[in-house]
Amino acid sequence: MTTGIKALVLIDAFRMGGAETLLAPMISASRDTDVTMDVVSISPAEWNSEKTMAILAEAGISTRSLGIRRLLDPVALPRLVRTIRAGRYDIVHAHLEMAMTLAVPAGLLVRRPVVCTFHHVAHPLTGRAAKRERLAVEAATRSRRALFVSEASRRSFAETYRPHRMPDNWEVMHNGIDITNFSPGPASPQVHSDLAASNAGPVVVLPAAFRDFKGIPIAIRAWPQVLARHPDAVLALTGGGELEDDLRRLVAELGLENSVIFVGVRTDMPEVYRAADVVLLPSTYGENLPTVLIEASATECAIAASRIGGIPDIVPDGETGLLFEAGSTEGLADAVCRLLDDAELRRTLGTAAGERARQEFSATAWVQRLRTTYLEAIGSRQ
Structure with a gap:
């Protein structure tokens, strides 16, 4: 003993x-x-x-x-x-x-x-x-x-x-x-409004510091492909950092000011995840075990993420989320649209993600x- x-x-x-x-x-x-x-x-x-x-x-x-x-x-x-x-x-x-x-x-x-x-x-x-x-x-x-x-x-x-x-x-x-605060629940109308601005469509949250390996420009460039299938969808960039001015210029160049929203750094991330229809992480390199995907999983979010680094450890493809090839705008848009097309798929993957987060992470x-x-x-x- x-x-x-x-x-x-x-x-x-x-x-x-x-x-x-x-x-x-x-x-x-x-x-x-x-x-x-x-x-x-x-x-x-x-x-x-x-x-x-x-x-x-x-x-x-x-x-x-x-x-x-x-x-x-x-x-x-x-x-x-x-x-x-x-x-x-x-x-x-x-x-x-x-x-x-x-x-x-x-x-x-x-x-x-x-x-x-x-x-x-x-x-x-x-x-x-x-x-x-x-x-x-x-x-x-x-x-x-x-x-x-x-x-x-x-x-x-x-x-x-x-x-x-x-x-x-x-x-x-x-x-x-510590996933204690990251549990599923109803979305706060105020938080949803913060993320979506004046839009009424589905919200895709990208929670990441504005650093080059996070692949945020890829998500922005892919967004017109998402809008072609979901014209009222919103990409909520949740975070901040050194690349913000560059990202804002890219959004303006592509004419996406009304559908790509800069939300800023948030201290209420459990509420942000609950208000998201999809959580997106398009990293291109350097990821080992990104905490935001564990948090999103625990909140039973539907996840689309790049197949890079340790991300597949958190998100087994087709089991708790959908993965796409890093750097692929087509792959990103397809994964996001598949989730936005199918509420039952989002629910099924989210439930499995929550269970995996509690047992493994x-x-x-x-x-x-x-x-x-x-x-x-x-x-x-x-």
């Missing part, structure tokens, strides 16, 4: 990024289990993001920073070893490169198992960045488990670093998020998978 698991969650620094912001739902969900997680960053406290620290503090999560500035710092390994021993941890879970590279040898020295998680899709690197990533991969491959948050991530690392044979301890484990499900992995790693040590 287990008496509980004490885990040291180790991260490079509390910066503002995907891995860092996932700590709050993971640790909050662990409180309902026998897993205790302490969060420590490798780097100095002054490297931390104020916004990330505020998110963690709001969730009641205390943190520590070890003050290590570089891998070759002579105090790095001894300081981490002392931290593991003093905390009497059963296991170390390292996130990101520097944490992995130090955690694996430290774990060997104190005879504690280490689990590592990669949070991105590998892409060609040069110079020091390439060396740092290769070191992290070598370290993680010597840990009990090297976890990748999508199949696309695992495959990309295998192609880059292990092209002939994928190591046996490389596994896919999807991250989870909730923070609760994630922590239960981690607990099983921790027990296996601890058991193999014993």
Whole structure:
């Protein structure tokens, strides 16, 4: 009978990024289990993001920073070893490169198992960045488990670093998020009005930062094809960013000002998803496990998205949404129109998406998978 698991969650620094912001739902969900997680960053406290620290503090999560500035710092390994021993941890879970590279040898020295998680899709690197990533991969491959948050991530690392044979301890484990507020429900008339402006037709929501890899220009260029079949449809661009002026110019050039609406950044995304007839994500590269698709799935939205990166992990084509080839305006328009044509298809896919989100992508499900992995790693040590 287990008496509980004490885990040291180790991260490079509390910066503002995907891995860092996932700590709050993971640790909050662990409180309902026998897993205790302490969060420590490798780097100095002054490297931390104020916004990330505020998110963690709001969730009641205390943190520590070890003050290590570089891998070759002579105090790095001894300081981490002392931290593991003093905390009497059963296991170390390292996130990101520097944490992995130090955690694996430290774990060997104190005879504690280490689990590592990669949070991105590998892409060609040069110079020091390439060396740092290769070191992290070598370290993680010597840990009990090297976890990748999508199949696309695992495959990309295998192609880059292990092209002939994928190591046996490389596994896919999807991250989870807090989906408590993302549940289906009636649409707010006010939110629907915000998204649709003066239009009365169906609303397609594109929730994304205005960055080049999100493929927003492809959606805009495809929109005339959607309008040919659904003249009153609206594309609601929900977000903001550096490319907004370029996107507005493209909308004006195509004469789409009345049907492509710039909604701005919203803080009420559950209500936005409930008001959407379709949620669209036309990313062209760089996506690993986009949170907006998990949120939309949990809200039981009908989804159309590009077949890129880890998106198929969230949206199995034809099961919880429709996928199209990245960069294809024809494919995007066809997927969106198929969903707008068929209310029953939207309902069926949305219901399946909600069930998949709860079972596979909730923070609760994630922590239960981690607990099983921790027990296996601890058991193999014993």
